[in-house]
Amino acid sequence: MTPEQRRHLIYAPLRIWLGLCILLGLTATYAYLPHVPIKPIISLLIAAAKGALIVLFFMQLRKAEAIVRLAALVGVIWASFLFLFSFADFLTR
């Protein structure tokens, strides 16, 4: 294994994994702190950040072809239609 390969194969993913672990610790701690605001939002934001790390680096969307990125994006956009219009009903009853 060349040093180049070692960097690409081992260290880069390890760094991401470390980031994920830190975020996991953060989110669990924050949830148990007494008297801190907007807990649900923080926990979801951290989950989104973790998801983004996995998508961009583990799944290599950062370096992917345009059409692959498009496919990835489309799922999220369409799911947002589902939420947007359903809650347009729930919230205005």
Add this chain to the structure above:
Amino acid sequence: MSSDIIIHEPFETAARQKVAVPFGVWSFLATECLFFGGIFLFYAYARWHGGEAFSAGAKETDIWFGSANTFILMTSSLTMAIAERATKEGLVRLARWMLWATIGFGLAFLVVKGFEYRKDISEHLIPGPHFKLEQGPAAQFWAFYWTVTVTHAIHLTIGLGVVGRLLWIDRRGDLAPHATTAEGTALYWHLVDIVWVILYPLLYLVGRP
């Protein structure tokens, strides 16, 4: 870089064929995104509508099991990522080890999940006549819990199957030319991880301390 990718029937060029698997798998992941989107909509509605009673139900989950499983699955993602990259680089030995590790972590997840289920069952956390809490939003939380974790576990089991298939390919011959297959497998495995990462705050962090 292993350059000797086999060109299958419908494809004329290796470049097109290389993008086909990630593109196809990503399209399927878009499907998965909407699949889980459906049950997340149920969660969002129940949490919004159920208010405090919903959180009261969510308090009953065990964060230790949940956190341990999040950690296990994140680590399996790491080993999977290394395995996929190693396959591409032609480092078959490393890839093989990492695939075995991934399978190990996946199984560990299921075992931990099993213990968690045992605890949940012993505490009567299955909605129904013997349900521990009030019927109502708390029961809805647990309906979500059971449905989504079982669905996720089925996804994970399928994941174990496709990773196992890679090992089988390896056993029968050379893994290196199947880099795109490894890539598709890895994408699916990571998705299963992401779903869990999103589930973690929804299941284990509501209404604490």
Add this chain to the structure above:
Amino acid sequence: MSPNTQEGIVDRELRSPSYLQNGTTIRSWLLTTDHKRIGILYAMSITFFFFLGGIAATLIRLELISPTGLFLTNDEYNRAFTLHGIVMVWFFLVPSIPTTLGNFLLPMMIGAKDVAFPRLNLMSWYLFIAGGLLTVLALIAGGVDTGWTFYTPFSTLYSNSHVLLAAMGVFVVGFSSIATGVNFIATVHLLRAKGMTWMRLPLFGWAMYTTSLVMVLATPVLAMSLLLVVAERAFGLPIFDPRSGGDPLLFQHLFWFYSHPAVYIMVLPAFGVVSEIITCEARRRIFGYQFMVYAMVVIAVIGFMVWGHHMFVSGQSAFASLVFSFLSFVIAVPSAIKVFNWTGTLYRGQIRFSAPMLYALGFIGLFTIGGLTGLFLASIPIDVDLTDTYFVVAHFHYIMVGGSVSAFFGGLHFWWPKITGRMYSERLAQFAAISMFFGFNFTFFPQFIMGWMGMPRRYHLYAPEFQPWHVMSSMGAVVLAFGYAWPVFYLGWSLFKGQRAPDNPWDATGLEWQTRSPPPKENFDRTPVVTDGPYKYHPQDSTPHEVEQAQAPQVP
């Protein structure tokens, strides 16, 4: 496009065998990954389901002749219309054009050897069969009585029928749709022949692409809503149960998020088929190609944002109803554009009234009526009165049966020579097309009137003042049934005794016509290269008339 006919004097025997001769054992069919053979497998399966659903329709129409019912009990009637709905929607209409004509033609039209994932394609058919078996099992076990909509809490807490089996059947067949969708999207993106740019894609290709988009993005939500139904019904988990604070409307949102776009899964492919037929039979370039493409894309996207118009009386908020109503009007615009453009294509053409063309013209008429009555149902005050009446039944049959099924039959005839290598009897086919058109109108137009008079749907005992309309409708159904059954005979005859088809009997420009009939396994003897847009029936700045005159002396 480059026609590579006139290959010189190549002996028929020396060329590779056609896809039909390439292995004749049952095994070679059941394990095939050839998109054309999978198309045939699908065609046989959906024909079975079409007639199964048709039997249920026959029972329904017979029963409704009398206001007090003829021979069915309440439960039997409920099971009959549920079976009709489930089978026709998921086992016939949704797969109809994409999995048969789409599978067969899409790779050929874009100059590819196969779809992007041939084995996935075969798996899709097996999933279809598995889902079909589960549903047939539900039928044999005694049937389902929830209606095809599976509304909760009826389906989860109250129904005493085999909801689980049917829901699982539909769940499984959903994944066959998704597999087809993923496959087609990748195929169109990655396997277009050299020179086949997006704006040179035949409209049928665009139709398959947009349909697949809807399949991939809508079907999973149906899968999840059925999974939730199963969880509540089988395991007693309170999900939609109102006693635990669940909302029955949540199910409806999830269900219609799929089921409204599903209407576009059924009708977008029809747009594609009709565009191919009309251009060829009128010898005319499509009027406004780009607008036709954009219209389909807009329909596929906005189609996801209008589902709430099924829920105007459901207890949905007034604000949400208003938003959904507005978007439903917006989506009428691209549909109207398409109708006008097909009409415009006929202008200054050289129109031939072959059977496919008759089906296509019928499609335009019926689709127009179906689309316009859609505007009635998009207007909230009128929908409040008309929803859940026969007006709605008539409306969606105009779109899905008058529209899609006409187009499917049109396409089946149009590409029959290519698929089977045999010609059919033009006269008999024209007769079938005409009887289908009239039979359809006799069956469903009275239903608009009785719906407007207040006849609720899913009733088999009804007030006597509706009887004349029901009798008219049932009589029309006889003609319609003939229109559907008749092609089985002459097409069946053509399979064995029909004249051998030339490679390009209609003198069409699509790539699929530039190869042999029936095509070889790898589709083309020589990989095609595309140099121009589709529908090159006359040069861009010329007319069919001039072409005709220029060609006249050469025609023997």
Add this chain to the structure above:
Amino acid sequence: MPPEASTLAPRIDHLMLILVGMSVLIVSLVSALLIVFSIRYRRGSTAKRGRLPEWVSREIEIGWTAATFFVALFIFWFAAALQGAQYKMPKNAMEVHVVAKQWMWKLEHPNGRREINALHVPVGVPVRLVMTSQDVIHSFFVPAFRIKQDVLPGRYTEAWFEAKEVGTYHLFCAEYCGTDHSKMTGGIVVMPRAAYARWSRGVDEHGTLAQQGAQLFRQLGCTGCHGQSARVRAPSLAGIFGRRQPMEGGGFKVADEEYIHDSILQPQKDVVAGYTPVMPSYQGIASEDDVVRLIAYLKTPNGGSVE
């Protein structure tokens, strides 16, 4: 054409006729074009087929896109305006409670008179329907009035009408609800006011809805906690209806029919600020009919303040 028996019906029909007219126009236009083109440009005809300049196609395309868009916008606007009228509940309407179950309609007048599968109403008086279901989703559909509203379990939905013609009209269940769905029908009997007054005087011996509710309020033991001398701390219900209640966990909720319904059957859901959620659920103890009575009682000026 079905009878137009409510004040709303002619307005709906007006819109309907506009749409029918427009549809006939468009269908005739399209079919006329199809037929004319088909005949004129049939293969081998001698009709001239000159060149089409490129701009024609684009101009026409943009033209009819814009035209259809404006037609659609116009109809939407027209329909939305009418929708406003349809949704606005008239004040001082007579209130009728509707409880639907498989497979019958139970209708309860404010004076306590109960009917099954029939509803007697006076002509010329607005009637507000407050509806709920005991089991599955049903739908209250009176074609002659052009009204339809789904009736949901666990929720109240509303509809209103003002009958303007004396007569008997169909009542249908329009949402499929199981085996006897097509038998879940009834009649709306619209009577002259005097006749209605005579009919409604044949009151039930049980008293008005509110009186029955007061009785239930005691029988079910509500006074034990919500009464003034109760030992358990529970919010007083005197004059509760329509009041804004502060919620535990923040926010306010208006105590409407829906809120009271849920507070009886799912008391854990919306707990008033400052109270502990000790109230048991009355699911299975109080039927939907009972809840209707309790609400009628709590709506009266001194409802909930009994000792």
